[in-house]
Amino acid sequence: MSDRLPGFSTLAVHAGAQPDPTTGARATPIYQTTSFVFNDADHAASLFGLQAFGNIYTRIGNPTNAVLEERVAALEGGTAALAVASGHAAQVVVLQQLMQPGDEFIAARKLYGGSINQFTHAFKSFGWNVVWADPDDISSFERAVTPRTKAIFIESIANPAGSITDIEAISTVARKAGVPLIVDNTLASPYLIRPIDHGADIVVHSLTKFLGGHGNSLGGIIVDAGTFDWSTGGKYPMLSEPRPEYHGIKLQETFGNFAFAIACRVLGLRDLGPALSPFNAFMILTGIETLPLRMQKQCDNAKAVAEFLAGHPAVASVSYAGLPSDKYHQLARKYAPKGAGAVFTFSLKGGYDAGVSLVSKLQLFSHLANVGDTRSLVIHPASTTHSQLDDAAKIKSGAGPDVVRLSIGIEDKEDLIADLEQALGA
Structure with a gap:
């Protein structure tokens, strides 16, 4: 290459890697x-x-x-x-x-x-x-x-x-x-x-x-x-x-x-x-080779899902910095102009019981303790990942009893919205 610095997508594919000098293998071998x-x-x-x-x-x-x-x-x-x-x-x-x-x-x-x-x-x-x-x-x-x-x-x-x-x-x-x-x-x-x-x-x-x-x-x-x-x-x-x-x-x-x-x-x-x-x-x-492609798709999907939830009558609030109404929107524009991430929370009007109920009714979203997957994921933090905290600490950390966390994947956004709509309706 010339003296120009490689772009992010190029680095995601090539940084640190060379063809194996002994075999010529192009993918990095597993040195087990x-x-x-x-x-x-x-x-x-x-x-x-x-x-x-x-x-x-x-x-x-x-x-x-x-x-x-x-x-x-x-x-x-x-x-x-x-x-x-x-x-x-x-x-x-x-x-x-x-x-x-x-x-x-x-x-x-x-x-x-x-x-x-x-x-x-x-x-x-x-x-x-x-x-x-x-x-x-x-x-x-x-x-x-x-x-x-x-x-x-x-x-x-x-x-x-x-x-x-x-x-x-x-x-x-x-x-x-x-x-x-x-x-x-x-x-x-x-x-x-x-x-x-x-x-x-x-x-x-x-x-x-x-x-x-x-x-x-x-x-x-x-x-x-x-x-x-x-x-x-x-x-x-x-x-x-x-x-x-x-x-x-x-x-x-x-x-x-x-x-x-x-x-x-x-x-x-x-x-x-x-x-x-x-x-x-x-x-x-x-x-990592596909990180830029996945991350952009996930951010775009997350924004669409957050906009849908913000207008749903069963939802009390949505915490997603990609929404112009969000308190962190200006910080998102400064630090993350390509997208505000793919993980966010929303609060249900029915409180703790509504959160537990929702995760059981979703069909496309997987109910598990992880984020960042190609698949869309859901969890109710107050009953799982943050359950060891008392109620005051849960609220301070953004995991109150009425809060549901989504990690948005790379599926078609219309399918994600449809799944949320049927679960909220049920």
């Missing part, structure tokens, strides 16, 4: 192996000592996974990436590099229910403390900052309500506090929003969702923006201090603008072990 042969003793020593890049053991890295990592890093505009077993695993590995027992991180209240549960309960066993802030009130993030704050965590498009977060405003708070901004970009995908362009230092995804896109493979990924100075103030010793297990190497000093991705691999993935299988990496890579 646990281990890799060393050239000699010196080569092995250099790999284990971080003096050379290469493959050692699939728990730490694998050639199939490496293509996936390079592709997502290119799509997000990052310097490097690390693929792991799930989105939850990505969050654990990220925070392990940043947090010591007794440290705090600030998180937006509007998050996926599983993340709220993980932050509130599971992370307590590590001595990591979450402080909640309201993404609709930027000053709440400023007030939450303390000397123990080590990071700020938000979602670009919040699950379940599909609300848009003001990434740039919260990035300003993070810069002032001297901490990295972590953005979960799962619901937007880099096709709609690239958080690094708006001040994010670290991006995470559940690859299971829109990037994989077919509901068949679990995965997660961490993208290093290469924008944060980990040596400032001694806040992040995992990156700035000599690592005894690697002969005193300082990761920030040695690896520069991709030091965080390296730390996640050689300190997090190596020891915690949430490795992504090469087969799942292959499946997700195949899904």
Whole structure:
């Protein structure tokens, strides 16, 4: 190619991949192996000592996974990436590099229910403390900052309500506090929003969702923006201090603008072990090739479905940032001009019972706990994904008792609307 930068769709197909040098295979092969042969003793020593890049053991890295990592890093505009077993695993590995027992991180209240549960309960066993802030009130993030704050965590498009977060405003708070901004970009995908362009230092995804896109493979990924100075103030010793297990190497000093991705691999993935299988990496890579086509179709369908629901007499309200009447519409126009995503919620006038009833009457929509599939999906969060929260917390997170969440797929929009119409009528 010429010197011009490839476009998004080109990167989605080609980034990180070359024909296999041995066989000529054009699709990235599945390297279904646990281990890799060393050239000699010196080569092995250099790999284990971080003096050379290469493959050692699939728990730490694998050639199939490496293509996936390079592709997502290119799509997000990052310097490097690390693929792991799930989105939850990505969050654990990220925070392990940043947090010591007794440290705090600030998180937006509007998050996926599983993340709220993980932050509130599971992370307590590590001595990591979450402080909640309201993404609709930027000053709440400023007030939450303390000397123990080590990071700020938000979602670009919040699950379940599909609300848009003001990434740039919260990035300003993070810069002032001297901490990295972590953005979960799962619901937007880099096709709609690239958080690094708006001040994010670290991006995470559940690859299971829109990037994989077919509901068949679990995965997660961490993208290093290469924008944060980990040596400032001694806040992040995992990156700035000599690592005894690697002969005193300082990761920030040695690896520069991709030091965080390296730390996640050689300190997090190596020891915690949430490795992504090469087969799942292959499946997700195949899904990413069609990401721009799927995502645009899903956004277009979602807008049509949201407009239908907004006019239905059984519906009390619709939360979809693609509607001009929505409170997040201006943020959607700023951050996601190609579409406001394919996940949104609506409230039924019949409350909790109406929500439970509706999901049982839909025929084309699948009732399950996932988003981002080619198929359209439905769930009643208050009785499922957010059921561990009390009623007040459910409402704050956008999952009140009357709320139904839709994840719109690539079917014909007329069929989706017809299915909703018959279920609402019944």
